[in-house]
Amino acid sequence: MVSKKFRTRSIASGIAVLALGLAACAGSGDSGDSASGDSSGGGDDGGNISVGFSQVGSESGWRAANTKSIKDTLTADAGFDLSFSDAQQKQENQIQAIRSYIAQGVDYIAFSPVVETGWDAVLNEAKAAGIPVVLTDRAVDSKDTSLYVSFLGSDFIEEGKKAGLWVLDEYKDTTEPVNIVQLEGTTGAAPAIDRAEGFADVIRQNPNLKVVASQTGDFTRAGGKQVMEAMLKSNPDIDLVYAHNDDMGLGAIEAIEAAGLVPGEDIKIVTVDAVHDGMQALADGKINFIVECSPLLGKQLVDIIKTLNDGGSVEPRIITEETTFNQEQAIEALPDRQY
């Protein structure tokens, strides 16, 4: 496995001027904060491991918790010099940030790809510079798996299946059609693709379960509300909302209530994530079922990087452990919920 000791630094030092320019460009999509140290440190920080982390954005409660987990764990005290950038849900910002990390000569790059496609060129640049890349949370569809050392995150197809299984069971005795609307995540993002696929695979077992409308709400609360408002106008008989995350489900609740209907009763709601606000809505009976997707990836990312840095090897795929929640379970879990 590639370790810091064996990497060539000459590329980084040879393009120092380019580094400064690109780092400045990355600033447009950068949150401007760094969990520790100076983001232009070029990987030479007196012994700490320098990591460039390109985050998707700040679209949801899940994302906020994920960012906190990364920043809370890749700290100077833990031996890291973290450069953090927020891509504001734009792939071009992420590519720009990754190029700036390559130019800085960081020891490791980690990122959560906003969409699945279009990463081969920049990942080949990281590989040519000898910088190991760890994917967190979301996958890329690159055929060449040597472009990254590990992918740490959830099994999104499984999450979609868990949502589908709840729906299948909930309507097992129904002889009438059940009208389902789906609030999709960001178009082209792994969780949007896979959660739709897993759900569809399961609900097809009952021909009464029909997805009558499906549209992206971009994983945001505002997006979920807007799409739900439109869906309520064009589909008068909606029985169930399947939202690819809590935030869109929470937006849908606002739209349903504004339409004079009772979320969780007149229209059932199933979501994914189990962030605090979603769990509270489940406890309150406004959401009926939540599939957990854990954002707490920081600790495992630290373990991966430290193992690599010690010359060890890591599993190419590390799947996060997750559960599901009904109303009673949400009430029980809420007091100790970390996010």
Ligand code: AHR
């Ligand atoms: O990639 C994980 C997904 O991204 C979460 O489910 C969603 O809330 C976030 O925006």
